[in-house]
């Protein structure tokens with residue numbers, strides 16, 4: 001996979017070469033992307049929509065769509081990946097981080113089109129989100145993941161997230177990663193006051 005600097009990739013829409021040999025371009029979302037995002041969400045399988053949005057939705061609520069497409073100038077980042085095939089351009093992934101519920105936290109989320117999963121795109125987007133959040137001085141990244149989401153748990157494990165107390169109930173794991181270089185032994189400090197000590201990612205399966 002290409003390892004161009006993230007800022008260059010986003011600014012130039014430089015191609016990212018995936019494991020399959022196919023390329024995509026990643027760029028920030030703008031107001032003109034609302035229709036493409038909604039179509040992308042409708043095309044996802046029921047399983048992918050459930051894993052990303054935690055509910056059996058068919059499409060995004062207008063307020064959610066507006067938050068995504070009108071994010072320019074606000075803290076955080078919303079990215080989409082597009083595949084070009086001759087004249088045709090189709091959206092194949094959506095990824096974002098946004099300020100979270102407490103100071104210094106940002107919430108990460110991403111979804112890759114079903115036919116494009118397993119090709120390294122999720123990993124590339126995760127890297128972009130983390131790097132961008134680091135550059136924006138976010139102290140910690142949080143991802144909420146359904147317990148049966150093996151792919152996302154494996155991806156989070158690869159990026160050194162640790163499991164913490166989740167306010168979203170027993171079916172959801174809240175995964176946390178320090179972004180500003182505190183030693184991993186100190187990760188418990190980054191959870192909320194009521195949270196128990198964060199556990200190593202290797203313990204996901206047994207939480």
Ligand SMILES: CC(C)(COP(=O)(O)OP(=O)(O)OC[C@H]1O[C@@H](n2cnc3c(N)ncnc32)[C@H](O)[C@@H]1OP(=O)(O)O)[C@@H](O)C(=O)NCCC(=O)NCCS
Nearest residue numbers: 051052110111112117118119120121122123151152154155
């Ligand atoms: C989770 C998701 C974003 C991963 O994106 P992806 O492009 O498929 O992931 P990648 O190909 O970059 O793989 C990254 C790592 O995830 C893990 N992974 C991917 N697919 C997996 C699967 N089906 N089962 C187990 N692990 C898997 C692997 O560890 C992989 O690393 P490796 O290829 O070096 O072994 C994607 O599967 C997806 O969109 N799922 C539905 C929505 C969702 O779950 N979103 C997350 C909620 S925040």
